[in-house]
Amino acid sequence: DARVTQTPRHKVTEMGQEVTMRCQPILGHNTVFWYRQTMMQGLELLAYFRNRAPLDDSGMPKDRFSAEMPDATLATLKIQPSEPRDSAVYFCASGPGSSGNTIYFGEGSWLTVV
Amino acid sequence: DQQVKQNSPSLSVQEGRISILNCDYTNSMFDYFLWYKKYPAEGPTFLISISSIKDKNEDGRFTVFLNKSAKHLSLHIVPSQPGDSAVYFCAASAEVTNFNKFYFGSGTKLNVKP
Numbered sequence: 399d400a401r402v403t404q405t406p407r408h409k410v411t412e413m414g415q416e417v418t419m420r421c422q423p424i425l426g427h428n429t430v431f432w433y434r435q436t437m438m439q440g441l442e443l444l445a446y447f448r449n450r451a452p453l454d455d456s457g458m459p460k461d462r463f464s465a466e467m468p469d470a471t472l473a474t475l476k477i478q479p480s481e482p483r484d485s486a487v488y489f490c491a492s493g494p495g496s497s498g499n500t501i502y503f504g505e506g507s508w509l510t511v512v
Numbered sequence: 513d514q515q516v517k518q519n520s521p522s523l524s525v526q527e528g529r530i531s532i533l534n535c536d537y538t539n540s541m542f543d544y545f546l547w548y549k550k551y552p553a554e555g556p557t558f559l560i561s562i563s564s565i566k567d568k569n570e571d572g573r574f575t576v577f578l579n580k581s582a583k584h585l586s587l588h589i590v591p592s593q594p595g596d597s598a599v600y601f602c603a604a605s606a607e608v609t610n611f612n613k614f615y616f617g618s619g620t621k622l623n624v625k626p
Contacts, residue, residue: 402555429612440518440618441556441601454613489555493612498563500546501612503555 400424402504404490410510416478419507421490422471427502428495430473432458432465435487435506444488447473448495480511515539516604518617525624531589533620535602538583542604546614547576547587550599559600560587592624 403422411417423430432444445465446454455465462481467473477484487508493501517536525531533547543564548556562569562576562585569576575588589596599621603614 431613433616438618441603441616443613443615446613448612491555495612497607497611498544499612500558500561501614502558503548505553505555 400502402490402492402502404488404504404507406507407505408508408510410512411480413481413511414479415511416476417480417484417509417511418477419475419488419490419509421473421475421492421504423473423490423492424502425471426494427492428470429493429501430467431491431493431501432473432475433489433491433503435489441489445475477509480509482511485510514615514618515542516602516615516617518602518620520620521618522621522623525592525622527594527624527626528591531587531592531596531622531624533587533589533600533602533622535585535587535617536583537585537604537615539604539606539615540583541606541609542615544605544607544611545576545578545585546603547574548601548603548616549596550601550619556601589622592622594624594626597622597624 430447433441444458450467487506491501491503547559550556578585599619603616605614
């Protein structure tokens with residue numbers, strides 16, 4: 399059963415600490431996304447990779463957020479330093495990289511910054 | 513500026529009746545649309561899609577309608593069941609230029625009462 403795997407599922411951290419969230423996309427998928435769910439904005443697109451190359455990270459606060467794909471099986475989203483306003487659910491999704499297809503979401507990483 | 517909008521944060525419907533969820537978009541380049549369903553503490557799961565070459569797509573109890581001139585789509589659930597209670601997100605992409613890159617609305621929480 400192919401699925402997108404995210405770790406950690408839950409994270410509580412103190413303001414100022416570094417947070418790293420990891421994602422294993424579905425094998426064979428070459429587009430990977432990071433979304434953030436907030437009450438006001440719904441699902442915000444933070445970053446978009448195709449074939450491991452970052453195509454769009456315009457939705458990400460550049461000063462503290464960074465997203466990378468060290469290899470085809472791992473995507474990371476890092477926040478340094480974290481702030482209370484970063485508290486949200488972060489979703490990773492992957493897609494097959496062809497037109498007319500859907501993208502598949504992981505179960506999310508619940509981040510609380512205190 | 514949100515390119516995909518769901519203006520109703522919530523909807524309550526009696527079991528057996530029709531649920532109609534609405535979604536508007538602003539980008540005329542969008543040509544592929546998805547609906548996702550999300551239960552608490554889970555990631556969004558794909559429900560139904562529609563391409564801009566169609567104005568209707570049906571899958572069991574779920575039908576999506578697309579009105580390109582109005583930049584509007586709707587999801588109809590008939591008959592509604594208590595298990596349909598969830599948050600529904602619509603999403604849109606411009607497949608020709610950026611396939612798989614989906615913009616999401618803020619979601620509509622559907623409550624189906626027994």
